[in-house]
Amino acid sequence: MPRAMVVFSHPCEESFNAALHREAVAALTRSGWEVDDCDLYAEGFQPVLSAEERRNYHDTSINAAPVQGYVDRVKAADAMVFVFPVWNFGYPAMLKGFFDRVFLPGVSFDLADGKLTASLDNIRKLAAITTYGSTKWRAFLAGDPPRKLITRAVWGATGFAKVKYLALNDMNNVTEAQRKAFLAKVSAEMERF
Numbered sequence: 001m002p003r004a005m006v007v008f009s010h011p012c013e014e015s016f017n018a019a020l021h022r023e024a025v026a027a028l029t030r031s032g033w034e035v036d037d038c039d040l041y042a043e044g045f046q047p048v049l050s051a052e053e054r055r056n057y058h059d060t061s062i063n064a065a066p067v068q069g070y071v072d073r074v075k076a077a078d079a080m081v082f083v084f085p086v087w088n089f090g091y092p093a094m095l096k097g098f099f100d101r102v103f104l105p106g107v108s109f110d111l112a113d114g115k116l117t118a119s120l121d122n123i124r125k126l127a128a129i130t131t132y133g134s135t136k137w138r139a140f141l142a143g144d145p146p147r148k149l150i151t152r153a154v155w156g157a158t159g160f161a162k163v164k165y166l167a168l169n170d171m172n173n174v175t176e177a178q179r180k181a182f183l184a185k186v187s188a189e190m191e192r193f
Helices: 016-030 051-055 065-076 093-102 136-141 145-157 176-192
Strands: 003-008 034-039 079-086 109-112 115-118 125-132 162-168
Touching: 003 016, 003 065, 016 034, 016 079, 016 125, 016 176, 034 065, 065 093, 079 145, 125 145, 125 176, 145 162, 162 176
Parallel strands: 003 034, 003 079, 079 125, 125 162
Antiparallel strands: 109 115
C-alpha cells in the first residue's frame, strides 16, 4: 500500500483549513493510501532552528538527529501533501520551520563539490492544498512565494514528482457555496491522487 504523508499547518481545529485537512486525509484513505497524518501544531513540532542545528546543518552524520522522527516519516512516504493557509504571502511559521529543520542536506538534497542534487526520490507525488486571503492577482503581484516553493523548490527536491497545487483565493470574500465547491474539488483530487 502506498504511503502519503499529509503535513498540516494551522493552529485552529475549527478553521476551513482544518476541514480541508480532514477531507484530504479521508479522500486519500478512501482511495487506498496509507496516510501518515502529521499535524504540526497538534504534535507540538518545534519550528525554531537552533544555533547548534545551524552549526551542524551541513554535517550529514549528525544534522538530522534533532528531527530524526520527522526525517524517517518523510523518507517512508511515497507522496507528500501539504495543507496550510497563506499568511502575508508566505507559509505559517510552523511550516517554514518544518522545511528549515527537516529538509536538510542528506535528506532533501545532497551537496557535493558545490553541486546540489535531489534526495527525495522516494516522493513520486506532491500536492499543496491552501487558502489565500488575497486575490490571485495580488498573490501574482507579490510573486506567490508559497506556490513557487512547492512547485519549484520542493518539487525539485523530489526529482520532479507529479505535482498538484490547489488554492482557494480571496478567503475574506468567498461564499459558503465556493468553500463547499473547493472542498469537493480537494476531495476529488485526493481520490484521484
